Amino acid sequence: xxxxxxxxxxxxxxxxxxxxxxxxxxxxxxxxxxxxxxxxxxxxxxxxxxxxxxxxxxxxxxxxxxxxxxxxxxxxxxxxxxxxxxxxxxxxxxxxxxxxxxxxxxxxxxxxxxxxxxxxxxxxxxxxxxxxxxxxxxxxxxxxxxxxxxxxxxxxxxxxxxxxxxxxxxxxxxxxxxxxxxxxxxxxxxxxxxxx
Numbered sequence: 097x098x099x100x101x102x103x104x105x106x107x108x109x110x111x112x113x114x115x116x117x118x119x120x121x122x123x124x125x126x127x128x129x130x131x132x133x134x135x136x137x138x139x140x141x142x143x144x145x146x147x148x149x150x151x152x153x154x155x156x157x158x159x160x161x162x163x164x165x166x167x168x169x170x171x172x173x174x175x176x177x178x179x180x181x182x183x184x185x186x187x188x189x190x191x192x193x194x195x196x197x198x199x200x201x202x203x204x205x206x207x208x209x210x211x212x213x214x215x216x217x218x219x220x221x222x223x224x225x226x227x228x229x230x231x232x233x234x235x236x237x238x239x240x241x242x243x244x245x246x247x248x249x250x251x252x253x254x255x256x257x258x259x260x261x262x263x264x265x266x267x268x269x270x271x272x273x274x275x276x277x278x279x280x281x282x283x284x285x286x287x288x289x290x291x292x
Contacts, residue, residue, distance in 0.1 A: 103179060111203060112199055114155070114183070115199060116154075122148065123155060127181075132177075133173045152176055161179060164176055164177035
């Protein structure tokens with residue numbers, strides 16, 4: 097697996113290892129920075145270095161992150177990176193037993209809460225962002241009567257588009273084009289519902 101792929105998690109042990117709020121925050125922080133030390137991550141999540149180190153080792157034990165090439169600074173400090181571009185937890189992989197389904201649902205709720213918290217933070221600080229960022233940010237809801245196949249196709253198309261933008265942005269950053277760039281969170285949910 098390369099860092100440009102999404103890792104599909106299918107085993108309960110790895111899902112349980114990820115099912116911790118601090119581990120989710122650490123994984124997000126590593127996904128944004130691509131590489132970081134324990135000290136850098138501890139500063140970002142406002143936790144003790146020893147606690148962050150413990151949770152990073154747990155993520156590494158389950159193959160979600162790995163040691164990265166050491167960079168400048170203290171040669172004794174370990175650098176970490178995600179093993180993949182992202183993680184995928186599909187309901188179909190955890191629906192064959194009640195415990196698996198419960199853990200999958202719990203991870204989904206925790207991820208939703210983390211994402212909601214991130215969006216609430218943006219809303220609380222929106223006035224501090226420049227006008228062009230406030231104008232570019234969006235929140236939307238679209239309702240459409242789709243089939244399951246159409247929804248699956250829409251998901252594939254959206255993921256492909258986001259991967260293209262991300263790939264282009266990373267390439268630009270690696271070429272030194274960092275002016276005007278900010279980390280952007282894009283949260284999309286698509287699910288069936290009934291009004292009756």
